[in-house]
Amino acid sequence: MLCANSAGRCEFDGCNKYIFYDNITAKKLNASNVAHIVAASPDGPRGDKTRSYLLSDKLENLMLLCPQHHKMIDDYVEDYPEELLLEMKKKHEDSIREMCDLIFVPKSERVIFFSPIKNVSLTHIDNQLTAQALLPQKRPASTCGINISIESAFDYNTSEYWSDIDNQLKRDFDRKIGNELDSDPNTIFSVFPLAPIPLIIKLGYLFMDKTNVDIYQKKRVPDTWKWIETRKTNSFSVNRIVVRAGSNIALIISLTAEINPKRVTDIVDADIIYIISAERIGVDAISSIDDLSDFWHVYQTVCDEIKNKECAVETSVFPAIPVSAAFEIGRRYMPGIYPKLHIYDDYNGFCKTLTIGGDC
Ligand SMILES: [Zn+2]
Ligand SMILES: [Zn+2]
Known part of the structure; x- marks a missing residue:
């Protein structure tokens, strides 16, 4: 049992040597020492008149050690009191258990x-x-x-x-x-x-x-990259605004902030503007994987429409979106099927940045 808990390794803090094998000769051998934390006899290291007898064969009082570290703890009793050894044993055995839990995790x-x-x-x-x-x-x-x-x-x-x-x-x-x-x-x-x-x-x-x-996207409070929320928390809708006849398309994605279409028409000659908005606009607009996938479905529908109904081969995109939505827009882009995307970024006004798809 002690061998199982320690994975056959010396439990002395920092040693972790596998005790059933000799590195130099590559031979199997049993060099394990089952050490008493409180000695079996009251006169032994960390011994005690009553507790030595009570603890002598108890698992929680035993440590698996290599010969060197067994001698160390018994020769330097002052440096290795009972509490310190119990702490080493716990740390070692907890770590072994954690590692073993992870063996089959991808x-x-x-x-x-x-x-x-x-x-x-x-x-x-x-x-x-x-x-x-x-x-x-x-x-x-x-x-x-x-x-x-x-x-x-x-x-x-x-x-x-x-x-x-x-x-x-x-x-x-x-x-x-x-x-x-x-x-x-x-x-x-x-x-x-x-x-x-x-x-x-x-x-x-x-x-x-x-x-x-x-x-993954960074959350400030609490300070984590984990997707904490597991349910759907938001929904997304589409609006189509006709500015005038024509086939120049702009796409506004308002998830983290609202973008006024006027700011878009000031910059590009947009005839038709699609607007995807979140029901709840803010930094937490996408809080779960379900939100992300809902957003993706709405976005995909809009891309289809721009390509097939509007027959546009390219579109200007004005995103106010979280990190996760940005990554998905790029990752799920289908070359030759979706319009080429000219991405704009807001920095004292919108400026044209990168192009996705097409010949780039
Ligand atoms: Zn001993
Ligand atoms: Zn050791």
Whole structure:
């Protein structure tokens, strides 16, 4: 039983040596020491007149140790009192149990995607928080995940800026994600982005629908990347505004903030404006995977209509959307079926950023 709880490894804090094998000769051997925390005899290490007898054969009083560490705790009794040893035993056995629980949980490679938003460099992405977000359905495939961090020296809303970070993203994606997929096409990815919305749409587009990938978004309160909400919390509707006869299409997506159509017609020659709005507009417009999938269905219907009813091959998109919606728009884009998307971003007024689909 003690061997099972300790997984056959020395329970001395920091040792964790597997005791039934010799590394140098590669021979199996039993070098296990079953050590008493409170000695079996009152005169022994940490012994006690009454408790020694009571505890002598109790599992909770025994530790599996390598010979070296057994000698250590018995020779230096002052340094290794009962409480400290109990703590080591608990820590070791708890960790073993946690690890074993995870053996059959699928591994996912975290993609930590960072790029300053509107020239503001945010705090780094916490490695532990992203790892926790995967559990218990998935576990991290590697300790650090894949980091894609992109910055540009150009001014934020210039075309040089967007083409610079667009090129960097494509290059990093091929180098880091492409390599991973080449070595294992079944790799599961989990994406944690803190980046401008157009760039997140592009990242989704590079992943495409065929890759096994899911998206996480940062919540401030509580401080987590987990999808805490499990139910549907919002609904989405579509409006079609005819400005004049013609086939220039603009698409407004108002999930995190309302966008006045006037601001759109000031910038582009839109004849028809589609507006997708959330019933509840705000940073939490998409709070669950169900919300995300509801949004996706509405968005998909609009794309179909723009392509098939309006016969438009391209459309200007004005998004006020959360990270998860941005990623899905890119990931589920169907080249040749959906209109080409020109993405605009609001930074002291709308500016044209990246293009999705078409020949890019
Ligand atoms: Zn002993
Ligand atoms: Zn040891």
